[in-house]
Amino acid sequence: MGRHHDDKRRIKVIAASVGAVAVAITAATFTASYAATADRMTPEKATQATETLREKASVTGTAWAVDPDTNEVLVTADSTVTGARWDTLKSTVDKMGRGVRLERAAGEFRLFAEGGDAIFAGGSRCSLGFNVVTNDNRRAMLTAGHCTGAGRQFSLAAGGQPAATVVRSTFPGNGDFALLTYNNRNVNAPSVVDIGRGQTVQIRRAAEARVGRQVERMGSTTGLRSGRVTGLNATVNYPEGRVTGLIQTTVCAEGGDSGGPLFTRNGDAIGLTSGGSGNCRTGGVTFFQPVTKALAAVGARIP
Numbered sequence: 001m002g003r004h005h006d007d008k009r010r011i012k013v014i015a016a017s018v019g020a021v022a023v024a025i026t027a028a029t030f031t032a033s034y035a036a037t038a039d040r041m042t043p044e045k046a047t048q049a050t051e052t053l054r055e056k057a058s059v060t061g062t063a064w065a066v067d068p069d070t071n072e073v074l075v076t077a078d079s080t081v082t083g084a085r086w087d088t089l090k091s092t093v094d095k096m097g098r099g100v101r102l103e104r105a106a107g108e109f110r111l112f113a114e115g116g117d118a119i120f121a122g123g124s125r126c127s128l129g130f131n132v133v134t135n136d137n138r139r140a141m142l143t144a145g146h147c148t149g150a151g152r153q154f155s156l157a158a159g160g161q162p163a164a165t166v167v168r169s170t171f172p173g174n175g176d177f178a179l180l181t182y183n184n185r186n187v188n189a190p191s192v193v194d195i196g197r198g199q200t201v202q203i204r205r206a207a208e209a210r211v212g213r214q215v216e217r218m219g220s221t222t223g224l225r226s227g228r229v230t231g232l233n234a235t236v237n238y239p240e241g242r243v244t245g246l247i248q249t250t251v252c253a254e255g256g257d258s259g260g261p262l263f264t265r266n267g268d269a270i271g272l273t274s275g276g277s278g279n280c281r282t283g284g285v286t287f288f289q290p291v292t293k294a295l296a297a298v299g300a301r302i303p
Contacts, residue, residue: 041070041071041072041073041098041099041100042071043068043071045071045099046066046071046072046073046099049073049096049099049100050064050066050073050233050235052092052096053073053075053092053235054235056088056092057075057088057089057092057093058237058242059081059085059088059089059237060080060109060237060238060239061077061078061079061080061081061085061108061109061237062075062076062077062078062081062089062237063075063076063077063109063234063235063236063237063248063285063287064076064231064234064235065230065231065232065233065234065235065246065247065248066231066232066233067211067230067231067232068211068232069211071099072099072100072101073096073099073100073101074101074103074230074231074248075089075093075100075101075102075103076102076103076104076105076248076285077089077102077103077104077105078104078105078106078107078108078109078277079104079105079106079107079108079277080108089102090102105276105277105278105284105285106277106278106282106283106284107277107278107279107282107284108277109236109237109238109275109276109277109285110238110239110255110275110276110277111144111146111238111240111258111274111275117156117194117218117220118156118157118158118220118256119141119143119147119154119155119156119164119180119259120154120155120156120157120158120159120160121147121148121150121151121152121153121154121155122150122151123150124147124150124151125158125220125256126143126144126147126150126256126258126259126260127143127218127219127220127221127256127257127258127259127260127261127273128141128143128259128260128261129141129142129143129144129259129260129261129272129273129291130142130191130193130203130261130269130272130291130302131189131190131191131192131303132179132191132295132300132301132302132303133300133301133303134179134181134298134299134300135299135300135301138181138182138185139181139182139185139187139189140164140167140179140180140181140182140189140300141164141179141180141182141189142177142178142179142180142259142272142291142294142295142298142300143177143178143180143258143259143272144171144176144177144178144258144259144272144273144274144289145169145170145171145175145176145177145178145289146171146172146176146240146258146274146275147178147258147259148166148169148171148178148180149171151166152165152166153165153166154166154180162183163182163183163184163187164180164181164182164183165180165181165183166178166179166180167179167180167181167298168297168298170297171240171241171243172238172240172241172242172243173241173242173243173244174243174244174245175243175244175245175246175289175293175294175297176243176246176272176274176275176289177272177289177293177294177297177298178259179294179298179300191203191204191302191303193218193261193263194218195216195218195224196218196223196224201263201265201267202267203261203263203267203268203269203302204266204267204268204302205267205268205269205302206268206269206291206292206295206301206302207264207268207269207270207291207292208270208290208292209229209232209247209262209270209271209288209290210229211229211230211231211232212228212229213228213229213264214226214227214228214264215227215228215229215249215251215262215263215264215270215271216251216262216263216264216265217249217251217253217257217260217261217262217263217273217286217288218260218261218263219253219254219256219257219258219260219273220256220257220260221253221254221255221256221257222252222253222254222257222280225251225252225253225280226251227249227250227251227252227286228249228250228251229247229248229249230248230249230250230285231247231248232247232248233245233246234246234247234248234287236274236275236287238275243274243287245289245290245293246274246287246288246289246290247262247270247271247287247288247289247290248285248286248287249262249285249286249287249288250283250285250286251286252278252279252280252283252284252286253273253275253276253280253284253286254279254280257273258273258274258275259272259273260272260273261273262288262291269291269302270288270290270291271288271289271290271291272288272289272291272294273286273288274286274287274288274289275287
């Protein structure tokens with residue numbers, strides 16, 4: 001009888017212990033779950049994060065973009081961000097906690113306009129983005145806004161006769177885009193991208209970028225290149241000034257590719273090449289002006 005009684009007491013003690021452990025585990029699980037929910041990035045927190053970066057970390061060579069599916073903020077610093085500037089950037093990001101990620105980019109953020117199918121002005125070369133039609137039915141082209149710093153008249157061959165005139169340009173600030181109307185109103189300006197070797201892609205519509213989407217870029221310096229979208233609404237601090245509202249990608253580009261088209265093989269016009277870091281030998285980060293926003297701003301459409 002004594003042993004049986006002890007067994008019952010032992011069972012009660014074990015049961016009580018198990019219950020206590022279960023309560024502790026439940027409490028810990030709830031706390032962890034609550035903390036994870038509290039730390040989770042919301043659109044509002046992502047906006048606050050980008051505002052904080054703009055106030056405390058706006059130095060040349062930095063950029064930040066948002067993944068709208070997760071609201072994660074990706075902060076990128078090029079090789080020129082060192083010393084106190086790096087310390088300030090890292091400290092700012094660390095204080096933001098989960099949902100804000102800091103990465104390094106090889107090379108230096110710069111505009112891809114050394115002067116791209118190529119267009120020329122003032123001894124510089126850029127790339128034609130997309131042929132469009134304005135609201136008043138003029139034939140025109142889109143390219144990067146920073147390309148127009150070289151001149152207002154563009155030719156289609158080095159030293160050639162002027163073929164298009166700048167009528168609207170934005171850079172720096174809220175975008176990097178320009179509208180040039182063709183001087184010849186009857187010019188043949190098809191809605192295609194020349195991808196080389198006699199091949200073209202028919203452009204059918206303007207479309208929004210999506211994080212993770214595979215895209216291609218064409219430029220007169222490095223030709224056809226591909227990669228994926230990694231962030232939206234990017235802010236880039238170029239030496240020439242800050243530009244907002246860009247698309248961040250893994251597609252490479254080099255000088256002369258500026259203004260060239262970012263697109264998909266099913267005919268979506270996505271962006272215009274702005275700038276970035278690296279090159280097409282080692283890779284890098286490249287930013288693009290969204291086509292949809294450029295079209296709305298200049299009053300034009302994909303024909």
